[in-house]
Amino acid sequence: MTDWSNPEVDDSVNVSRTHPLVDFARLAGGLLGLLIVAMVVLMLLAQTFAKRIPFEVERRVADDIAERFSPTTGPVPAYLQRVADRLVQAQPLPVPMQVRVHWQPEATINAFATLGGHVVVFGGLLRDLPDENTLAMVLAHEIAHVRHRHPIGAAGRQIVIGLGLALLSVGSGSDIVSGALGPAGLVTALAFTREQERQADASGLDMLVAAYGHAGGAADTFRVLERATRDRTQPPAILRSHPLDADRVAAIDAWVRARGFTPDGPRTPLPADVVAAARAVDDASDAPVSPH
Amino acid sequence: MDLIVFVALVVIGFVAGRIAERRHYASIRRREAALRDIQVFATRFPPTLEPRPQRLVAGSVVVSDDYFKRVVAGLQQWIGGRLRSYESLIDRARREAVLRMKAEAQAFGATTIVNVKFQTFAVGGKKNGSLKAVEVLAWGTAIGRA
Known part of the structure:
Protein backbone atom coordinates (compact mmCIF):
# COMPACT_ATOMS: atom_id res chain seq x y z
CA MET A 1 0.00 0.00 0.00
CA THR A 2 2.92 2.34 0.45
CA ASP A 3 3.24 2.48 -3.35
CA TRP A 4 0.05 4.50 -3.63
CA SER A 5 -0.03 8.20 -2.85
CA ASN A 6 -2.63 10.99 -2.88
CA PRO A 7 -0.86 14.25 -3.70
CA GLU A 8 -2.57 17.62 -3.47
CA VAL A 9 -3.77 19.01 -6.81
CA ARG A 17 -13.53 31.45 -11.96
CA THR A 18 -15.92 34.19 -13.10
CA HIS A 19 -17.27 36.21 -10.20
CA PRO A 20 -21.00 35.50 -9.88
CA LEU A 21 -21.81 39.22 -9.93
CA VAL A 22 -19.94 39.63 -13.22
CA ASP A 23 -21.96 36.74 -14.58
CA PHE A 24 -25.17 38.28 -13.33
CA ALA A 25 -24.33 41.75 -14.62
CA ARG A 26 -23.51 40.40 -18.07
CA LEU A 27 -26.72 38.38 -18.33
CA ALA A 28 -29.02 40.99 -16.81
CA GLY A 29 -27.39 43.80 -18.76
CA GLY A 30 -27.74 41.91 -22.01
CA LEU A 31 -31.36 41.07 -21.37
CA LEU A 32 -32.17 44.61 -20.29
CA GLY A 33 -30.42 46.04 -23.33
CA LEU A 34 -32.40 43.73 -25.58
CA LEU A 35 -35.65 44.74 -23.88
CA ILE A 36 -34.85 48.42 -24.22
CA VAL A 37 -34.02 48.04 -27.90
CA ALA A 38 -37.23 46.04 -28.44
CA MET A 39 -39.22 48.65 -26.52
CA VAL A 40 -37.80 51.58 -28.48
CA VAL A 41 -38.50 49.78 -31.78
CA LEU A 42 -42.04 48.98 -30.67
CA MET A 43 -42.55 52.55 -29.48
CA LEU A 44 -41.46 53.96 -32.81
CA LEU A 45 -43.67 51.45 -34.62
CA ALA A 46 -46.63 52.28 -32.40
CA GLN A 47 -46.09 55.99 -32.91
CA THR A 48 -45.82 55.55 -36.67
CA PHE A 49 -48.74 53.21 -37.12
CA ALA A 50 -50.99 54.99 -34.63
CA LYS A 51 -51.21 57.78 -37.18
CA ARG A 52 -52.80 55.28 -39.57
CA ILE A 53 -55.74 54.81 -37.24
CA PRO A 54 -58.67 56.64 -38.86
CA PHE A 55 -59.58 59.85 -37.09
CA GLU A 56 -63.21 58.65 -36.73
CA VAL A 57 -62.01 55.71 -34.64
CA GLU A 58 -59.89 58.01 -32.51
CA ARG A 59 -62.87 60.31 -32.00
CA ARG A 60 -65.19 57.44 -31.08
CA VAL A 61 -62.76 56.44 -28.33
CA ALA A 62 -62.29 60.00 -27.16
CA ASP A 63 -65.95 61.05 -27.20
CA ASP A 64 -66.78 58.87 -24.22
CA ILE A 65 -64.26 60.77 -22.19
CA ALA A 66 -64.92 64.17 -23.69
CA GLU A 67 -68.09 64.30 -21.60
CA ARG A 68 -65.85 64.71 -18.59
CA PHE A 69 -64.59 68.01 -19.91
CA SER A 70 -66.62 71.12 -19.31
CA PRO A 71 -69.53 71.58 -21.74
CA THR A 72 -68.76 73.46 -24.94
CA THR A 73 -71.71 75.80 -24.43
CA GLY A 74 -71.64 79.24 -22.77
CA PRO A 75 -70.02 82.50 -23.86
CA VAL A 76 -66.37 81.54 -23.20
CA PRO A 77 -66.34 78.12 -24.92
CA ALA A 78 -68.35 79.53 -27.80
CA TYR A 79 -65.78 82.32 -28.21
CA LEU A 80 -62.84 79.88 -27.98
CA GLN A 81 -64.50 77.68 -30.60
CA ARG A 82 -65.00 80.73 -32.88
CA VAL A 83 -61.28 81.58 -32.69
CA ALA A 84 -60.38 77.94 -33.37
CA ASP A 85 -62.81 77.81 -36.31
CA ARG A 86 -61.25 80.96 -37.78
CA LEU A 87 -57.81 79.32 -37.62
CA VAL A 88 -59.09 76.08 -39.14
CA GLN A 89 -60.89 78.01 -41.88
CA ALA A 90 -57.67 79.79 -42.80
CA GLN A 91 -55.78 76.52 -43.00
CA PRO A 92 -58.28 73.64 -43.21
CA LEU A 93 -57.67 70.35 -41.42
CA PRO A 94 -57.76 67.13 -43.44
CA VAL A 95 -61.26 65.60 -43.65
CA PRO A 96 -62.76 64.38 -41.29
CA MET A 97 -60.66 66.03 -38.60
CA GLN A 98 -62.48 68.43 -36.32
CA VAL A 99 -61.43 70.46 -33.34
CA ARG A 100 -63.65 71.00 -30.32
CA VAL A 101 -62.49 73.51 -27.73
CA HIS A 102 -63.38 73.16 -24.05
CA TRP A 103 -62.90 75.65 -21.27
CA GLN A 104 -61.85 74.46 -17.83
CA PRO A 105 -62.53 77.25 -15.30
CA GLU A 106 -59.49 76.47 -13.15
CA ALA A 107 -56.55 78.67 -12.24
CA THR A 108 -54.06 76.35 -13.96
CA ILE A 109 -51.99 78.17 -16.59
CA ASN A 110 -52.24 75.48 -19.22
CA ALA A 111 -53.90 74.25 -22.40
CA PHE A 112 -53.66 70.84 -24.04
CA ALA A 113 -54.80 68.83 -27.02
CA THR A 114 -55.88 65.22 -26.64
CA LEU A 115 -57.42 62.36 -28.64
CA GLY A 116 -60.36 63.05 -30.93
CA GLY A 117 -59.47 66.68 -31.64
CA HIS A 118 -60.44 67.87 -28.17
CA VAL A 119 -58.59 70.94 -26.99
CA VAL A 120 -58.87 72.17 -23.41
CA VAL A 121 -57.96 75.69 -22.32
CA PHE A 122 -57.66 76.45 -18.62
CA GLY A 123 -59.00 79.62 -17.03
CA GLY A 124 -55.62 80.64 -15.63
CA LEU A 125 -54.09 80.79 -19.08
CA LEU A 126 -56.99 82.69 -20.58
CA ARG A 127 -56.76 85.21 -17.73
CA ASP A 128 -53.07 85.89 -18.43
CA LEU A 129 -53.34 86.33 -22.21
CA PRO A 130 -53.38 90.00 -23.31
CA ASP A 131 -55.35 89.72 -26.57
CA GLU A 132 -57.02 87.37 -29.03
CA ASN A 133 -53.85 86.94 -31.10
CA THR A 134 -51.94 85.34 -28.26
CA LEU A 135 -54.92 83.10 -27.54
CA ALA A 136 -55.03 82.21 -31.24
CA MET A 137 -51.36 81.15 -31.04
CA VAL A 138 -52.16 78.85 -28.11
CA LEU A 139 -55.09 77.33 -30.01
CA ALA A 140 -53.07 77.11 -33.24
CA HIS A 141 -50.34 75.23 -31.36
CA GLU A 142 -52.88 72.74 -29.97
CA ILE A 143 -54.69 72.40 -33.32
CA ALA A 144 -51.29 71.66 -34.90
CA HIS A 145 -50.90 68.79 -32.43
CA VAL A 146 -54.24 67.45 -33.68
CA ARG A 147 -53.30 68.04 -37.33
CA HIS A 148 -50.11 66.04 -36.96
CA ARG A 149 -51.88 63.26 -34.99
CA HIS A 150 -49.58 63.74 -32.00
CA PRO A 151 -52.11 62.63 -29.34
CA ILE A 152 -52.76 59.22 -30.90
CA GLY A 153 -49.02 58.74 -31.44
CA ALA A 154 -48.30 59.58 -27.80
CA ALA A 155 -51.10 57.26 -26.64
CA GLY A 156 -49.68 54.43 -28.76
CA ARG A 157 -46.21 55.03 -27.36
CA GLN A 158 -47.46 55.01 -23.81
CA ILE A 159 -49.45 51.81 -24.24
CA VAL A 160 -46.35 50.06 -25.55
CA ILE A 161 -44.29 51.23 -22.57
CA GLY A 162 -47.03 50.09 -20.21
CA LEU A 163 -47.38 46.68 -21.84
CA GLY A 164 -43.62 46.24 -21.80
CA LEU A 165 -43.43 46.99 -18.09
CA ALA A 166 -46.45 44.76 -17.46
CA LEU A 167 -44.60 41.92 -19.20
CA LEU A 168 -41.76 42.43 -16.73
CA SER A 169 -44.49 42.04 -14.08
CA VAL A 170 -43.69 45.43 -12.69
CA GLY A 171 -46.89 46.48 -10.97
CA SER A 172 -46.88 49.97 -12.41
CA GLY A 173 -47.05 48.62 -15.98
CA SER A 174 -50.77 47.97 -16.01
CA ASP A 175 -51.31 51.32 -14.30
CA ILE A 176 -49.60 53.04 -17.19
CA VAL A 177 -51.67 51.12 -19.73
CA SER A 178 -54.94 51.97 -18.03
CA GLY A 179 -53.59 55.47 -17.49
CA ALA A 180 -53.03 55.96 -21.19
CA LEU A 181 -56.30 54.29 -22.23
CA GLY A 182 -58.48 55.52 -19.41
CA PRO A 183 -60.07 58.92 -18.91
CA ALA A 184 -57.29 60.24 -16.70
CA GLY A 185 -54.69 59.46 -19.35
CA LEU A 186 -56.45 61.51 -21.97
CA VAL A 187 -56.44 64.48 -19.66
CA THR A 188 -52.95 64.43 -18.23
CA ALA A 189 -50.70 61.60 -19.21
CA LEU A 190 -50.19 62.19 -22.93
CA ALA A 191 -46.65 63.44 -23.22
CA PHE A 192 -45.45 64.79 -26.53
CA THR A 193 -41.82 64.80 -27.49
CA ARG A 194 -39.85 68.00 -27.83
CA GLU A 195 -39.70 67.47 -31.56
CA GLN A 196 -43.50 67.27 -31.65
CA GLU A 197 -43.74 70.47 -29.63
CA ARG A 198 -41.37 72.22 -32.01
CA GLN A 199 -43.45 71.00 -34.95
CA ALA A 200 -46.62 72.26 -33.28
CA ASP A 201 -45.01 75.67 -32.68
CA ALA A 202 -43.94 76.00 -36.33
CA SER A 203 -47.17 74.68 -37.79
CA GLY A 204 -49.22 76.75 -35.33
CA LEU A 205 -47.37 79.90 -36.38
CA ASP A 206 -48.27 79.20 -40.02
CA MET A 207 -51.92 78.84 -39.08
CA LEU A 208 -51.87 82.04 -37.03
CA VAL A 209 -50.40 84.04 -39.90
CA ALA A 210 -52.87 82.48 -42.37
CA ALA A 211 -55.80 83.54 -40.18
CA TYR A 212 -54.64 86.97 -38.94
CA GLY A 213 -52.28 88.07 -41.69
CA HIS A 214 -49.37 88.69 -39.31
CA ALA A 215 -47.40 86.89 -36.58
CA GLY A 216 -48.30 89.34 -33.82
CA GLY A 217 -48.91 87.59 -30.49
CA ALA A 218 -47.04 84.40 -31.34
CA ALA A 219 -43.95 85.25 -29.32
CA ASP A 220 -46.02 86.98 -26.62
CA THR A 221 -47.73 83.67 -25.87
CA PHE A 222 -44.47 82.13 -24.74
CA ARG A 223 -43.48 85.28 -22.86
CA VAL A 224 -46.69 84.85 -20.84
CA LEU A 225 -45.75 81.24 -20.12
CA GLU A 226 -42.22 82.30 -19.26
CA ARG A 227 -43.49 84.89 -16.77
CA ALA A 228 -45.77 82.30 -15.22
CA THR A 229 -42.94 79.83 -14.75
CA ARG A 230 -40.14 82.24 -13.90
CA ASP A 231 -40.39 81.84 -10.14
CA ARG A 232 -40.30 78.08 -10.30
CA THR A 233 -37.28 75.85 -10.48
CA GLN A 234 -37.03 74.48 -13.97
CA PRO A 235 -35.40 71.23 -14.97
CA PRO A 236 -32.56 71.72 -17.45
CA ALA A 237 -33.63 72.15 -21.06
CA ILE A 238 -32.67 68.63 -22.11
CA LEU A 239 -35.06 67.00 -19.60
CA ARG A 240 -38.08 69.05 -20.56
CA SER A 241 -40.68 67.90 -23.06
CA HIS A 242 -41.30 71.49 -24.11
CA PRO A 243 -38.51 73.68 -25.35
CA LEU A 244 -37.65 76.43 -22.89
CA ASP A 245 -40.01 79.34 -23.37
CA ALA A 246 -37.12 81.74 -24.07
CA ASP A 247 -35.88 79.36 -26.77
CA ARG A 248 -39.38 79.17 -28.22
CA VAL A 249 -39.59 82.97 -28.44
CA ALA A 250 -36.27 83.00 -30.29
CA ALA A 251 -37.40 80.18 -32.58
CA ILE A 252 -40.65 82.01 -33.40
CA ASP A 253 -38.71 85.18 -34.25
CA ALA A 254 -36.38 83.18 -36.47
CA TRP A 255 -39.26 81.47 -38.30
CA VAL A 256 -41.02 84.80 -38.81
CA ARG A 257 -37.88 86.23 -40.42
CA ALA A 258 -37.11 83.11 -42.45
CA ARG A 259 -40.59 82.81 -43.90
CA GLY A 260 -41.04 86.53 -44.54
CA PHE A 261 -44.09 86.89 -42.29
CA THR A 262 -45.23 90.32 -41.14
CA PRO A 263 -43.93 90.35 -37.57
CA ASP A 264 -46.86 92.26 -36.08
CA GLY A 265 -50.07 94.04 -36.98
CA PRO A 266 -53.37 95.15 -35.52
CA ARG A 267 -54.28 93.06 -32.47
CA THR A 268 -57.82 91.93 -31.76
CA PRO A 269 -58.87 92.52 -28.15
CA LEU A 270 -60.51 89.80 -26.09
CA PRO A 271 -64.30 90.29 -25.66
CA ALA A 272 -65.23 91.93 -22.35
CA ASP A 273 -67.41 89.04 -21.15
CA VAL A 274 -64.60 86.54 -21.79
CA VAL A 275 -62.12 88.68 -19.82
CA ALA A 276 -64.64 88.95 -16.98
CA ALA A 277 -65.21 85.20 -16.94
CA ALA A 278 -61.48 84.51 -16.91
CA ARG A 279 -60.89 86.98 -14.08
CA ALA A 280 -63.63 85.30 -12.07
CA VAL A 281 -61.68 82.05 -12.00
CA ASP A 282 -60.41 81.33 -8.51
CA ASP A 283 -56.87 82.48 -8.23
CA ALA A 284 -55.02 79.68 -6.52
CA SER A 285 -51.59 81.19 -6.03
CA ASP A 286 -49.75 77.90 -6.41
CA ALA A 287 -51.66 76.60 -9.41
CA PRO A 288 -49.59 74.00 -11.25
CA VAL A 289 -47.88 75.30 -14.35
CA SER A 290 -47.37 72.80 -17.11
CA PRO A 291 -47.82 74.33 -20.54
CA HIS A 292 -48.84 71.94 -23.26
CA MET B 1 -43.68 46.28 -4.91
CA ASP B 2 -42.93 43.06 -6.81
CA LEU B 3 -39.65 44.61 -7.83
CA ILE B 4 -38.64 45.47 -4.26
CA VAL B 5 -39.34 41.93 -3.07
CA PHE B 6 -37.45 40.52 -6.04
CA VAL B 7 -34.39 42.72 -5.46
CA ALA B 8 -34.45 41.94 -1.73
CA LEU B 9 -34.54 38.19 -2.43
CA VAL B 10 -31.69 38.47 -4.91
CA VAL B 11 -29.57 40.48 -2.47
CA ILE B 12 -30.30 38.11 0.43
CA GLY B 13 -29.57 35.14 -1.82
CA PHE B 14 -26.31 36.60 -2.99
CA VAL B 15 -24.96 37.72 0.40
CA ALA B 16 -26.05 34.60 2.29
CA GLY B 17 -24.95 32.32 -0.54
CA ARG B 18 -21.54 33.98 -0.77
CA ILE B 19 -20.87 33.73 2.97
CA ALA B 20 -22.03 30.11 3.14
CA GLU B 21 -19.95 29.16 0.12
CA ARG B 22 -16.77 30.79 1.41
CA ARG B 23 -17.10 29.07 4.79
CA HIS B 24 -17.94 25.73 3.23
CA TYR B 25 -14.93 25.79 0.91
CA ALA B 26 -12.64 26.65 3.83
CA SER B 27 -14.05 23.70 5.77
CA ILE B 28 -13.79 21.38 2.75
CA ARG B 29 -10.11 22.24 2.18
CA ARG B 30 -9.27 21.78 5.86
CA ARG B 31 -10.93 18.35 6.09
CA GLU B 32 -9.60 17.20 2.73
CA ALA B 33 -6.09 17.86 4.01
CA ALA B 34 -6.88 16.02 7.26
CA LEU B 35 -8.30 12.98 5.45
CA ARG B 36 -5.67 12.89 2.72
CA ASP B 37 -4.22 9.58 3.92
CA ILE B 38 -7.50 7.78 3.22
CA GLN B 39 -7.25 6.87 -0.45
CA VAL B 40 -10.25 6.60 -2.73
CA PHE B 41 -10.31 4.31 -5.78
CA ALA B 42 -12.86 4.02 -8.54
CA THR B 43 -11.56 0.54 -9.41
CA ARG B 44 -13.76 -2.37 -8.37
CA PHE B 45 -10.89 -4.45 -6.95
CA PRO B 46 -9.10 -3.92 -3.66
CA PRO B 47 -5.31 -3.38 -3.94
CA THR B 48 -4.74 -6.66 -2.14
CA LEU B 49 -6.79 -9.81 -2.45
CA GLU B 50 -5.91 -11.07 1.03
CA PRO B 51 -9.06 -11.18 3.16
CA ARG B 52 -9.51 -8.01 5.23
CA PRO B 53 -12.39 -6.50 7.21
CA GLN B 54 -14.53 -4.54 4.75
CA ARG B 55 -17.58 -2.40 4.99
CA LEU B 56 -19.88 -0.35 2.74
CA VAL B 57 -19.36 3.35 3.51
CA ALA B 58 -21.48 6.20 2.14
CA GLY B 59 -21.66 9.97 2.32
CA SER B 60 -24.75 11.88 1.37
CA VAL B 61 -25.37 15.63 1.00
CA VAL B 62 -28.52 17.52 0.10
CA VAL B 63 -27.98 21.09 -1.13
CA SER B 64 -30.37 23.77 -2.20
CA ASP B 65 -29.67 26.76 -4.39
CA ASP B 66 -30.29 30.34 -3.32
CA TYR B 67 -32.44 32.92 -5.04
CA PHE B 68 -29.49 34.67 -6.62
CA LYS B 69 -28.15 31.47 -8.18
CA ARG B 70 -31.62 30.63 -9.44
CA VAL B 71 -32.03 34.03 -11.09
CA VAL B 72 -28.64 33.85 -12.76
CA ALA B 73 -29.39 30.32 -13.97
CA GLY B 74 -32.81 31.49 -15.16
CA LEU B 75 -31.22 34.25 -17.21
CA GLN B 76 -28.62 31.84 -18.56
CA GLN B 77 -31.40 29.53 -19.77
CA TRP B 78 -32.37 32.13 -22.36
CA ILE B 79 -29.08 31.84 -24.18
CA GLY B 80 -27.80 28.46 -23.02
CA GLY B 81 -24.24 27.66 -21.99
CA ARG B 82 -22.59 26.88 -18.68
CA LEU B 83 -24.74 27.31 -15.60
CA ARG B 84 -21.80 28.81 -13.75
CA SER B 85 -23.82 29.68 -10.69
CA TYR B 86 -24.67 26.00 -10.11
CA GLU B 87 -21.21 24.59 -10.78
CA SER B 88 -19.75 25.61 -7.43
CA LEU B 89 -22.83 24.27 -5.67
CA ILE B 90 -22.52 20.80 -7.21
CA ASP B 91 -18.73 20.83 -6.71
CA ARG B 92 -19.20 21.53 -3.00
CA ALA B 93 -21.84 18.82 -2.67
CA ARG B 94 -19.69 16.20 -4.38
CA ARG B 95 -16.61 16.94 -2.28
CA GLU B 96 -18.64 17.09 0.91
CA ALA B 97 -20.15 13.67 0.11
CA VAL B 98 -16.67 12.19 -0.36
CA LEU B 99 -15.53 13.75 2.92
CA ARG B 100 -18.46 12.24 4.83
CA MET B 101 -17.76 8.87 3.24
CA LYS B 102 -14.11 9.18 4.24
CA ALA B 103 -15.08 10.13 7.79
CA GLU B 104 -17.14 6.97 8.04
CA ALA B 105 -14.23 4.94 6.69
CA GLN B 106 -11.87 6.59 9.19
CA ALA B 107 -14.18 5.60 12.03
CA PHE B 108 -13.98 2.03 10.68
CA GLY B 109 -10.19 2.25 10.74
CA ALA B 110 -9.76 2.01 6.95
CA THR B 111 -7.20 3.81 4.79
CA THR B 112 -8.60 2.65 1.44
CA ILE B 113 -12.02 2.89 -0.19
CA VAL B 114 -12.54 1.05 -3.51
CA ASN B 115 -15.33 0.90 -6.05
CA VAL B 116 -16.43 4.47 -5.28
CA LYS B 117 -19.53 5.62 -7.16
CA PHE B 118 -21.55 8.83 -7.26
CA GLN B 119 -25.22 9.30 -7.68
CA THR B 120 -27.36 12.42 -7.75
CA PHE B 121 -31.03 12.74 -7.06
CA ALA B 122 -33.22 15.81 -7.61
CA VAL B 123 -35.18 16.62 -4.49
CA GLY B 124 -38.37 18.63 -4.86
CA GLY B 125 -40.96 19.01 -7.55
CA LYS B 126 -40.84 20.48 -10.99
CA LYS B 127 -43.58 22.94 -10.15
CA ASN B 128 -42.74 26.61 -10.00
CA GLY B 129 -41.82 27.71 -6.52
CA SER B 130 -41.44 24.19 -5.17
CA LEU B 131 -38.26 23.14 -3.38
CA LYS B 132 -35.27 22.85 -5.70
CA ALA B 133 -32.45 20.79 -4.23
CA VAL B 134 -30.14 17.99 -5.21
CA GLU B 135 -28.72 15.05 -3.27
CA VAL B 136 -25.21 13.89 -4.04
CA LEU B 137 -24.48 10.39 -2.75
CA ALA B 138 -21.02 8.81 -2.74
CA TRP B 139 -20.45 5.23 -1.66
CA GLY B 140 -17.75 2.61 -1.81
CA THR B 141 -16.15 -0.37 -0.07
CA ALA B 142 -13.83 0.53 2.80
CA ILE B 143 -10.97 -1.93 3.31
CA GLY B 144 -9.87 -2.27 6.93
CA ARG B 145 -6.46 -3.25 8.31
CA ALA B 146 -5.53 -6.89 8.56
Missing part, protein backbone atom coordinates in the same frame (compact mmCIF):
# COMPACT_ATOMS: atom_id res chain seq x y z
CA ASP A 10 -5.65 22.04 -8.10
CA ASP A 11 -9.15 21.56 -6.79
CA SER A 12 -10.87 24.36 -8.70
CA VAL A 13 -11.17 22.87 -12.19
CA ASN A 14 -14.86 22.14 -11.80
CA VAL A 15 -15.80 25.64 -10.71
CA SER A 16 -16.04 28.76 -12.82
